[in-house]
Amino acid sequence: MELIHGTHKASKFASQDFITNLPDNVVTNILDRLLLRDAVRTSILSKSWRFKWTMLSQLVIDPNFFGYLSVTKYRNHHVRIINRILLHLRGAITKFFLSIDEVIDIEDINHWILFLSRKGIKDLTIRNSYATPLKLHAHLFSCLELKHLSLSNCYFNPPPTFYGFPNLLSLNLSVVFEENTKLGPFFTGCPLLESLTINDRRKVGKVKLVEIAKLENLKILLLRLYDLDIKMIKSSSTIFELLGSLPKLLDLHLNFQDCHVRLKC
Helix, strand or coil: CHHHHHHHHHHHHHCCCCCCCCCHHHHHHHHHCCCHHHHHHHHHCCHHHCCHHHHCCEEEECHHHHHHHHCCCCCCCHHHHHHHHHHHCCCCCCEEEEEECCCCCHHHHHHHHHHHHCCCCCEEEEEECCCCCECCCHHHHHCCCCCEEEEEEEEECCCCCCCCCCCCCEEEEEEEECCCCCHHHHHHCCCCCCEEEEEECCCCCCCCHHHHCCCCCCCEEEEECCCCCHHHHHCCCCHHHHHHHCCCCCEEEEECCCCCCCCCC
């Protein structure tokens, strides 16, 4: 009798549809680990999974995504497809990775950033593969929940009224600093920053060590600079004193290969 009873319980256990009844947070975790195209294609699995993909919280739009569209009937409609995906997502979008390997109008990109600023974006990466830097709108500085920001081949110029990203932990800037860019107030507004990478693409020397020295929480620092402030070097703000002002620093990379400094004796 005990054997029959055990068999009955096993049969009841096997009949349950655990995949359909997975909690939403588990489904989101699964979807976020898939390629974007595969996450969206889960809509064909069953009627109950038709709109599960709309629980995605992380979007990676990279060459794989554009390559997939190029062999489908949507090859000339990548912007429209991205718009539709964004508008269908239900909850917060915590991560957005965009590698621009196709021609995309800057207005579309700025529209996406504005949308993301209202969706709780925490991790934002924009990589521009084209020669011309992107002129991002000030919407970028409305993403106050950001913890990780990485920009490549974009103009970077925080507006005067911007008081920083209070939650930012890592910042990777391979950018073009505009003439009136002031990084001192920007760094002051990022008190939690732990990792900083800067590559000054236009070689205008906008980064000053005295400003970086304000980042007391910094653990990782990678700099490629092209022009140092001579007055700064001749004063007390030397590289060694920079290290002394960053008590938590664990990893330092300084590239002054193209830096030209002339000091008068």
